[in-house]
Amino acid sequence: MSEPLPILRYSTEAFPPEERYARWYLRDWPRQRPIYRTQPTEPFDTSWETAQLGSIIFAAATITAMRWERHIQDIRDSDFDPIILNLMVRGEAQGQIDGLPFHETAGMGHFHDLSLPSLHMSTGSFTYSFILPRPVAEAWFAPLHDLRALVLTADQAALLIDFAAAIHRAMPTLTQAQAEPLGRSALELIATVLKAARPSTTPLISADEALHLRASEAIERRLVEGDVSVEALCKILGVSRARLFAAFQKDGGVQAFVLTRRLDNARAALADIYRHETIGTIAHRLGFSDAAHLSRSFRARYGMTPREYRQLVATNLQVMRTSTAPER
Structure with missing residues (x-):
């Protein structure tokens, strides 16, 4: 019989309010060093559930409003450069990735390339995320240059959000044997959505x-x-x-x-x-x-x-x- 799927859970709820941001910022997931330079814009609180689905990571996160920055120096000092597909269930985020603007509201999604500098603001939110290691993203979705701030409309994101919600509900009962097929299904679904979401032609610039x-x-x-x-x-x-x-x-x-x-x-x-x-x-x-x-x-x-x-x-x-x- 297959072992239960390991689920990593994290919450700041048990900490005093004045300690919650520091506790979260200095945590060692997914890397020991912080990935973003962050600044809360309201009293901080968060909770996360993550699981490894084959070659990708699935995450469900609730977090209060925040400013997020990733600088060129951070990228040079880091070995963490995945493509992240963020699906906004509640909340809003807007900013720029490598100079390209994006605006994501509830029911939408966007791709975030962590190999590029970025700055964005988010309201209090609940999101699902698929964290795709770069070799996996390149194998499935190359070339990646047009994913850096690609926004999925509500129609395009709906199927992915429904799929992510089903995974989240099922997580307590999933087994390790089911993880690899679910991860592959997620990649296949993302690839299908991308066919409609990607621009058919490269936008003209002056x-x-x-x-x-x-x-x-x-x-x-x-x-x-x-x-x-x-x-x-x-x-x-x-x-x-x-x-x-x-x-x-x-x-x-x-x-x-x-x-x-x-x-x-x-x-x-x-x-x-x-x-x-x-x-x-x-x-x-x-x-x-x-x-x-x-x-x-x-x-x-x-x-x-x-x-x-x-x-x-x-x-x-x-x-x-x-x-x-x-x-x-």
């Missing part, structure tokens, strides 16, 4: 938007070690200064965009509790002339010095650790 995308990729590759001057970028991209300036007009210019990316990376490095580079090293690595240059630019953007920001991160982390320390 010449300036296409150049902005190419230039942004070039800047990202050369940001740490490389020349990102206007002259160098024009040579790499084979365009004139006027064309390049036009493409970055909405960003305040090419160098303003480069500075923003450097400051984003500096903020991620300052918040990295595992490495603690010196501020001077961060400044040199990211192309600032010296620590003072980084400090002036950082204060102008964030209203505090790099040292003050690092101390704020350390203080917040200490508060979370203290609140989750076991009583003696």
